Each structure stands twice: as C-alpha cells, then as structure tokens.
Amino acid sequence: MAVRSVFRSDLFSRKVAIVTGGGSGIGKAISAELLQLGCNVVIASRKLERLEAAATELKRNIPESSVPAQVTPIRCNIRDEEEVRNLVASTLKLHGRIDFLVNNGGGQFSSPAAGMSLKGWNAVIDTNLTGTFLCCREVYNSWMRDHGGAIVNIIADMWKGFPGMAHTGAARSAVDNLTKSLAIEWADSGVRINSVAPGTIFSKTAMENYKEIGPVLFQKAVPCIPAKRLGFPEEISPAVCFLLSPAASFISGATLKVDAGQSLYNAVWEIPEHTAWPEAPEGENTQALREIVKDFKSKL
Numbered sequence: 001m002a003v004r005s006v007f008r009s010d011l012f013s014r015k016v017a018i019v020t021g022g023g024s025g026i027g028k029a030i031s032a033e034l035l036q037l038g039c040n041v042v043i044a045s046r047k048l049e050r051l052e053a054a055a056t057e058l059k060r061n062i063p064e065s066s067v068p069a070q071v072t073p074i075r076c077n078i079r080d081e082e083e084v085r086n087l088v089a090s091t092l093k094l095h096g097r098i099d100f101l102v103n104n105g106g107g108q109f110s111s112p113a114a115g116m117s118l119k120g121w122n123a124v125i126d127t128n129l130t131g132t133f134l135c136c137r138e139v140y141n142s143w144m145r146d147h148g149g150a151i152v153n154i155i156a157d158m159w160k161g162f163p164g165m166a167h168t169g170a171a172r173s174a175v176d177n178l179t180k181s182l183a184i185e186w187a188d189s190g191v192r193i194n195s196v197a198p199g200t201i202f203s204k205t206a207m208e209n210y211k212e213i214g215p216v217l218f219q220k221a222v223p224c225i226p227a228k229r230l231g232f233p234e235e236i237s238p239a240v241c242f243l244l245s246p247a248a249s250f251i252s253g254a255t256l257k258v259d260a261g262q263s264l265y266n267a268v269w270e271i272p273e274h275t276a277w278p279e280a281p282e283g284e285n286t287q288a289l290r291e292i293v294k295d296f297k298s299k300l
C-alpha cells in the first residue's frame with residue numbers, strides 16, 4: 001500500500017526526475033511520492049530485474065489524478081561514466097527534459113578501517129562520492145546548465161565521523177562539501193542543489209545489505225535514536241520532495257538532517273575500557289584528583 005503524500009497532487013505535474021537506486025528502500029519511496037505528485041520518474045541502478053519489478057509495482061500505485069506520470073527503469077551503474085552518460089541521454093530522449101536529479105544510489109559494508117582492503121575502500125568511494133559527482137556533472141552539462149533544475153543528494157549521519165564504516169563517512173562528508181561547491185558554481189544556471197542526511201532508516205533491502213549482522217545493526221541503533229524507533233523511507237521522501245519543490249526556491253547548498261535528532265545523541269560505536277591513552281602531565285591537578293579518588297574509595 002502506498003503512503004499518501006502530504007503535498008498537492010499536481011505539484012510536479014509534467015516534471016521529469018531521475019532517481020538513482022529508485023528500485024528499493026529510500027529511492028523507491030521517493031519515486032513513489034514523486035509519481036503521486038505527477039512527476040515522470042526514471043529509476044536507475046545496476047539490477048535491471050529488480051528495477052523492472054519495482055517499476056511495475058510503482059505504476060500500479062500511481063493514483064488516478066497523476067496517471068499521465070510515467071515510471072521507467074534504466075540500468076545504470078553510477079560508477080561507470082559511460083552508463084551515466086547513457087542514463088542522462090536516454091532520459092532526455094524519452095522525456096525531452098530533466099527537472100530533478102536525486103542521487104540516492106549507494107552502499108557500504110561494515111568493517112573497522114584497519115581491516116578494509118583498498119578494493120573495498122575504492123568501491124565505496126567510487127559509488128557514493130564519484131557516482132554522485134558523475135550524475136551531477138552529466139545532468140548539468142546535458143540539461144541543467146541551460147534550463148536550471150534541482151538536485152538532492154542523499155548522504156548519511158556522519159557528523160561525528162562514521163566509526164565502523166569510515167569509507168562511507170568520508171564519501172558522504174565529501175558529498176556534503178561537493179553540494180556546497182556546486183551550489184555556488186551552478187547558481188547562475190538556476191540550479192539548486194541540497195543534501196538530505198538520513199538517520200537509521202529501515203527497509204528490508206537496507207538491512208539485507210549487511211547480511212547476517214543486518215538485524216543486529218538496526219536493533220543496536222534504536223537506543224541511540226531520540227525517537228526510540230527506526231526511521232522509514234517514507235519519512236525521508238517528503239524532505240526530498242520539499243527540497244525539489246518551489247517551497248525551497250531560496251534553499252541551496254544546505255543539508256537537511258532527517259534523523260529525529262540521532263546525530264546529536266549517542267554513537268553506536270563502543271570504546272572498550274583501556275589504559276592505552278598517554279598519561280596526563282604530572283602536576284597539582286593530577287595530584288588533587290588522585291587524592292579525591294583515594295578519599296572516595298576509602299568511603300565505599
């Protein structure tokens with residue numbers, strides 16, 4: 001069952017959007033909402049079969065009022081420059097315009113930094129950072145430079161670093177910065193570009209990415225979320241629609257956190273008790289603290 005959008009049903013009537021990773025999770029929710037609002041949507045990612053199944057499901061859920069809106073699956077690995085060129089060219093051939101780009105496609109795996117291979121590191125950087133750059137550049141050069149448009153990049157809660165997934169933390173932080181650079185470089189084309197930084201957002205596909213540790217990862221996040229529950233893709237989508245809409249006409253280069261305050265609260269990573277830290281410089285204050293601790297212990 002499709003979640004009903006809070007926005008006006010013809011808000012994006014006759015507009016055209018590309019949503020990378022639009023066949024699952026957050027991207028699918030964004031695509032569903034855009035379609036509800038009358039937007040034509042091209043969903044793009046590597047697994048064509050899954051994209052086609054998602055397109056069929058999305059099509060079934062387009063309300064009567066938005067029926068002219070079309071959803072089209074196009075295979076594209078965002079890491080591959082040629083495939084990104086083809087995605088943009090095919091969208092223009094099909095619809096003759098591109099109003100919106102949502103860079104949502106991406107992924108990572110869980111590993112301490114010390115155990116990451118160069119191949120694994122590069123794969124995450126290539127997808128989450130370079131893939132986003134390639135999509136932005138191609139859409140700009142092929143359409144938005146002359147016609148304007150709006151871009152939203154999906155990043156992550158990496159504001160206190162991202163221990164356990166340092167590669168994606170580095171890539172998302174770089175996209176946050178890329179967003180700011182492009183907001184300035186492309187302002188004179190009428191292009192607005194912003195990011196959305198989700199907290200921990202549950203979908204079956206998101207959980208399955210982490211294989212057998214997936215359920216534990218998501219479960220462990222709950223106490224660290226002020227809402228004391230996980231977020232859902234349909235809670236990210238309205239933020240993206242808002243940033244694409246005329247309601248955000250004066251917003252560019254910004255990142256909107258959609259995380260129920262998670263980024264302000266506890267981190268999941270636990271630091272074990274240890275004595276590895278360098279000693280504090282010896283002086284009257286270390287002496288005073290030692291006395292207080294000794295006194296406290298003697299009263300126990």
Ligand SMILES: NC(=O)c1ccc[n+]([C@@H]2O[C@H](COP(=O)([O-])OP(=O)(O)OC[C@H]3O[C@@H](n4cnc5c(N)ncnc54)[C@H](OP(=O)(O)O)[C@@H]3O)[C@@H](O)[C@H]2O)c1
Nearest residue numbers: 021024025026045046047077078105106156200201205206
């Ligand atoms: N769920 C969360 O808690 C959370 C939090 C912060 C940020 N994010 C980010 O939000 C985005 C959506 O994630 P999700 O939670 O909705 O998980 P998801 O369902 O696994 O979505 C990831 C999507 O990215 C696509 N993708 C991956 N690599 C790609 C590539 N090289 N080229 C094109 N598409 C690619 C996947 O499709 P194919 O496999 O078909 O390529 C898939 O549709 C991801 O970038 C994710 O890292 C998620």
